[in-house]
Amino acid sequence: MSSPILRRLRDLPTFEMATGDPDPRGWAVRGGDGQAFGTVTELLVDLESRRVLYLNVELERGLPGVPAPPPHAETQILLPLSAVNLDMEGNNVFVTALRRDTVSSYPPFVDFILPSEFEGAMQQALGS
Amino acid sequence: MAELRIQPKKSAPSPWLLVALAVVVLAAAAYFFLRPDPADEPAPAPAATSAPAPADSLAPGSPAAAARATPPPGDSIETSPPLGNASPARIRLLELGPQLTQLADRTDLRDDATIREQRDNFTSATSRLEDNDPAASLRPGLVAAANLLLAVQQKGYPNLETEANALTLQASELSGRDATPTEQTQNRTYLAQVASLLNTMSYPAKDVL
Numbered sequence: 176m177s178s179p180i181l182r183r184l185r186d187l188p189t190f191e192m193a194t195g196d197p198d199p200r201g202w203a204v205r206g207g208d209g210q211a212f213g214t215v216t217e218l219l220v221d222l223e224s225r226r227v228l229y230l231n232v233e234l235e236r237g238l239p240g241v242p243a244p245p246p247h248a249e250t251q252i253l254l255p256l257s258a259v260n261l262d263m264e265g266n267n268v269f270v271t272a273l274r275r276d277t278v279s280s281y282p283p284f285v286d287f288i289l290p291s292e293f294e295g296a297m298q299q300a301l302g303s
Numbered sequence: 304m305a306e307l308r309i310q311p312k313k314s315a316p317s318p319w320l321l322v323a324l325a326v327v328v329l330a331a332a333a334y335f336f337l338r339p340d341p342a343d344e345p346a347p348a349p350a351a352t353s354a355p356a357p358a359d360s361l362a363p364g365s366p367a368a369a370a371r372a373t374p375p376p377g378d379s380i381e382t383s384p385p386l387g388n389a390s391p392a393r394i395r396l397l398e399l400g401p402q403l404t405q406l407a408d409r410t411d412l413r414d415d416a417t418i419r420e421q422r423d424n425f426t427s428a429t430s431r432l433e434d435n436d437p438a439a440s441l442r443p444g445l446v447a448a449a450n451l452l453l454a455v456q457q458k459g460y461p462n463l464e465t466e467a468n469a470l471t472l473q474a475s476e477l478s479g480r481d482a483t484p485t486e487q488t489q490n491r492t493y494l495a496q497v498a499s500l501l502n503t504m505s506y507p508a509k510d511v512l
Binding site for chain 2: 189190191192194196197220226227259260261
């Protein structure tokens with residue numbers, strides 16, 4: 176099975192979230208302890224299946240163990256949608272496998288490059 | 304496990320766009336139905352309350368000399384509007400229209416704001432008559448003609464104050480209809496006085512005693 180071609184939703188001006196499905200961009204991302212450690216900034220979608228596969232999350236600054244990003248940049252991670260739960264009433268994304276103090280071990284997402292081993296690294300960090 | 308799907312955007316117009324269109328249509332309708340009748344606007348103040356033009360300001364060589372270029376009323380009308388079976392008063396008022404606007408456009412008068420405003424009022428009031436609108440009343444046009452002549456008098460013809468004020472008073476007493484013999488007589492008399500005053504004002508003020 177070939178890897179899906181990922182696109183940012185913002186780069187697809189003729190597409191929008193399906194009717195009835197929430198748009199989690201701007202929602203807080205909270206770990207297993209309920210503490211927020213980032214914000215969803217973008218959605219990566221597979222145009223062929225018309226599904227969101229990853230949430231692009233911008234990490235808060237000053238998280239334990241997370242190196243400071245370069246000037247005018249933010250540290251970002253990708254979260255597989257299959258690994259999160261959506262709180263549609265409170266506009267939160269919960270990822271129980273991570274916390275503020277453990278997110279530093281999660282592979283950062285740099286320059287929109289998704290090498291073949293990146294998926295495995297993410298799954299390993301999520302413990303699945 | 305969460306699942307989010309995407310879909311092509313629908314091409315249906317935004318409901319806000321429809322709301323905005325409805326508001327625009329309502330605003331346009333309200334404007335056309337509720338705008339004030341030009342003849343209902345206040346007439347210019349009587350000459351006694353404004354500064355009359357000094358007589359020597361109309362000496363030969365002044366802009367008033369351009370009045371010579373204005374033909375007196377009663378000459379042939381170059382462009383007569385389609386009148387159909389209009390009443391005599393309507394026909395006569397429309398005949399006087401070009402002469403009244405020509406007077407208001409005279410070089411020594413056209414820069415006066417009051418004259419310009421009254422000229423616009425007259426044009427607006429008679430435009431419905433020119434369109435043969437059966438619901439259009441004569442009164443706005445009749446009153447606007449008197450107001451225009453009053454404004455011209457205040458600007459350049461201090462000697463005609465009595466006549467202009469009398470014409471304004473007479474206009475205010477007209478019914479705006481031309482159906483009964485009495486109304487026709489009133490309108491005919493009034494329009495004859497308009498033509499007479501218009502004729503007088505076609506000459507420079509220095510020649511008007």
